[in-house]
Each structure stands twice: as C-alpha cells, then as structure tokens.
Amino acid sequence: MTYLKKPLVGFGIAAVLLFVVAPVALGDFRLNLLAKYLCFAIIAVGIGLAWGRGGMLTLGQGVFFGLGGYAMAMHLKLADAGPGSMPDFMMLYGQLDELPWWWKPFANPIFALAATILLPMFVALLLGLLIFRRRVRGAYFAILSQALCAAFAILLIGQQGTTGGTNGLTDIQGFFGYDLNDPVNRRMIYFIIAGSLLAVLALTWQLNRSRYGELLVAVRDGEERVRFLGYDPANVKLVAYVAAAGMAGLAGALFVPAVGIISPAMIGVVPSIEFVIGVAVGGRASLVGPALGAIAVAWAKTALSEKVPSAWTYFEGLLFILPIVFLPGGLASLAGMIRRRRAVVVDNPPAPVEKTPVEVTT
C-alpha cells in the first residue's frame, strides 16, 4: 500500500492548507480572490490532462468555461428576478417581450446545475468526434480550438438582447437562496470551490494511474503505434478532451458566484490562451503542477497589474517564453531533477515503480 500513502499525504496537506490555513490566514477579500484562482486551477487540471498527458494543446477552454459560467449565471439571474419575470438587463434593452425559449429551462435549478458540466462536455464530445476521428491534430487542432473560441465570443457579444453582449451577465446577487453579499456565504462558496478542486484532482489522479492514463500518454508519444496495437486513438483522446471540458465547465459554474459576473472578455481567445500559461509554468504532465502554476500566475497577475499594469504584460510574455524554452517540464520537473541529482550523490537510486504492462487486445 506504499504507493497509495504518498498521494494520500499530499491530499491531506492540500486539504489542510485549503480548508484550515487559508480561511484563517486570509481576510474576506483575499479569500475571495483565492476562490477565483482556484477556479482557474480547476481549468488548469483539465488542460494538464488534455495537453500534458494527451498532447492536445487546447486553446479554447474558454468556450467550456463560458458555457458552464453562462449556464450558472442564467439560472442565478432568473432566480434573482423571481418567477415569471425577466432578468434586469433584458428589461433594460427592452427588445424582448418574453423570455427566449432557450433561457426557460435554466429556471430549473437541477437542469441548470447539470447543464454547467454536461453542456460543455457535450460540445466537446461533438467537436472531438468530428476532429479526432478525421485525425486532425497538433497545430491544426490548436488553431481550430482557438477559432471556436473566437466564434463563441463574437456570438455572445453579438446577441446583446439575450446574452448581455459585451457586458455579460452581471450583478448576480444570490446563490440558491443564499445572499452573495453576506461574507459568510462567500466563505461557503470558497469552501465549495476548494472541495471541487480536490475532487477534480483526485479524479485526475485516478485517471492518470489507471490503464487509461497509460494509454493516453502512449497516444501522445506515438499515436500510430497505439493504432497499430489495436486501439482507437480518437476515443482515447476524446475521453481526456471531454473530461477537460467538464472541468472547465465546473470551474465556470463556480466562478460565477465567486466573482458575480461572467462576460465574453473572460472567455475569449486571450483568456483561453492565458489558462495555458499556468499549466506550462507548473508542469504540464504532472498532477498538481498545473493547479499550482495557475494559482501562482493568477496571483502574480493581480499583484503586478495592481502596481504597474504594463509590467504585467511584459512579465506574462516572458512567462510564455522562458519556462517553455528552458524548462519544458515546468517547475514540477525541478523536483525530479533535484531528486535525481541527489540520488546520484547518495548512489542509492529509488526502486523503479512496477508498472503493469498494457494488454494487447488483438
């Protein structure tokens, strides 16, 4: 059982940090910021799975983040407005006499909650089926995912009467009956987000160490070889892509009550590619690297752009360049490098992990 012990200790430490240390050490304002960062961390875990493990550089996670966020925000807006009435911005623009048909199901809390995760997963499934089956990959896939993101943002901006346009869905007051202006309820949101992050990490950890996880890495490193072994790489990639989309959707749904707004500016081409930096900095193929990287980058953005806005952009540019060129494994690979160096010095290398060979089905 030793192979289980180390990750469990890690989860324990993370849980203590998130649930005990952070709420005690941070004030309400900082804790709320951390809640936002943790949402980005949830997206980053998904990108780590799809890109780090699966080799699919997705530059369009904003779409899934946005679908989850808008699904949640639509429900909360409807709940704020009360039964039978329309959200405030629709009255303001005054183009509509009644609620558009596709808003109506979101009045149901169960439908809305399910949609925050299932809707992004469905879109990812559809797109993934079409793209992976035709063996579109590499840079082509990255460009397509980015184009989807651009199209989605333009669509949202264009339909101002029903989506709030550039402003997005703003000024969200309540969360399933809890007043979001109350600091106690905001703390509750933080705990929900922290719990979700841990759950997503546990799920990804389980995926990574399963046979499927091995297969995903194999597809990343030699897609044709896996095909010749009798697997369909398209299905393998699809699972990781859809899972990553679901995580981004979940992050979007949690982001809305934590921040109180969702708008096209948060889900377009630029934010979507920004989601990727944290993953690259932290270590794309590791489990916690992406999450820690995303939190660190988001924190740096707040800290730097509060003081000198232009410095942040330069710093962000360098974040894209330096770690990727000189440290492709991210900060997570530093630990391995140090361990290896120490192992050489002590001349006592750790026993290699026993790996079950992948079964060949044909």
Add this chain to the structure above:
Amino acid sequence: MTVVLNQLFTGISIGAVLLLIALGLSLTFGQMGVINMAHGEFIMAGAYTVYVLQQVITGAGWSLLIALPVAFAIAGLMGVLLEFLLIRRLYARPLDTLLVTWGVALILQQVARDVFGAPNVQTRAPEFLTGSVTLFGDLVISSSRLFILALSLVAVAALTVVLKTTSLGRRIRAVVQNRDLAAVSGLATGRVDRLTFFIGSGLAGIAGVALTLIGPIGPTMGTNIIVNAFLVVVVGGIGQLKGTVIVAFVLGILQSMVEYTTTVSVASVIVFVAIVAFLQWRPQGLFTLRTRSLA
C-alpha cells in the same frame, strides 16, 4: 443583382486581406510546421511603419509606396530575429513554439502600447486611393479595396515566381517537401529556414501597410485578424500556395455572403461549422503534399 455583386466584391476584398496575411503564414507553417503567433504583430509593425513614415514624409502617396519595401524589411528582420533566437531551438516541439511566439506577440503589443500609446492612430490615405470606381453601371468599389486586391495578387505572383524559378525557391520547396533529404543533399536547411522566415514575415509587413487603408492602427490589430488567417492556412493545406489563395477568397466570400443574410456574430459561427464540416472531407486541407509518412 447589384446587391449580390456588391457582397461578392466585399467578400473578395476580405479574401484579399486574408490572403496577404495567410501567404506569409503558409510559407512559414509549411516549411517548419510552426504556427507563428507573432505574425499578427509583424502586421502591426508594418502598419506602424506607415504611421512613422507619414510623420517624416508629407506626401501620403509617396509614404505609402516607400512604406511597402520598408515594412517588408522591418517585419522580415523581426521574423529572422525570432527564428534565430527562439524558434530554432524548438524544432522538435511545434506546439510549444505556438505558445512561445504568443509570448513574443504579447511583448510586442506592449512595446507598441508604450511607444505609440494605447489608442488607435490614424494614417492619411493617398488621394488616388480615396475615391471609388464604378463598374457595370452601378457597382461602386472603393479604390483602396481595389488597391489591396491588386497588391495581394502581385504578392502571390511574385512569390510564385520566386518559388518556381529562383534557386532560393527551389531550395525552399526542397526543404518543405523533405527536410532530411534536403539536408543530406547538402542544403544548409538552417539558412533556408531563415530566408523563408524573412520572406514570410516580410509579407506580414506588406499586409500591415495594406491594412492602414481600411482600418485603424492599434496595438491589438494583429490578434483581431490573425485567427481567421490561421484558419485559411489550416483549410488550404500546407506546401502549396494555390490552397491558400483559393481558400482565402472562398472564406472571404462565404463570410460576406453569410453576414449579409444573417449577422456578423452568427456568420462567424456558421463559417466555423462550415470549416469543421469541410475538414471531414479533407482533413489535411484542400491541397497537400502527398507523402507516405504516417505523421
């Protein structure tokens, strides 16, 4: 009928802009399998070249004509520098190059913001391009659009001549078709790469000059148009110019026709769906180099 013709010409002129941008991209992407995200910022550099030249040269017409070679050289040198400093080190990792060049793009944008200011700047259009031409009785076409169309066609023609007839073109085609074989045949592929990058990025500079005629010049002008140009390259297929040329115009016309019948925002979604549908039929793009490799 006039409406259809008008939309058709609008589409063709959107296509001409896309073509100018995508030409350089398809060259660098075809050669090295590298998506250069900073291409949009090279366009921006070309556009600001016009702006700077107009501070010095008063005649708008002359400044535009002088800007064409100057912008080509400036953007081209930026491309060579980028290739030499960063892209060269990342050959085995094309996806990483995409992210690294995005970082370069961010830095270039901020440099533009710090030097020229965040608001858009205006340039003066030369007098001979401010009017419009009337064709077929009632089809009114603005001269600047016509100029851009001509410019893009000249660029395609010039590039074709370079690729098909010169020894540089022969070397570029050799490296695109089979890098390893070109290398063992004694070609200095590294030098060919740098020259390709010079031409490809220089074309971005030309595109930037053209864009000053139809829109504002600002630090983020590159990002706004580059996504569609990438799509042109993806759909057109790599290694041959004709794919890029055809797809640029088809995409431009499709965009303007759909925009006319629906709205801009719906059009962008419809165009995306059309592209995914097209890739079901031709996943490698319209034209590809036939190889027997699996990759």
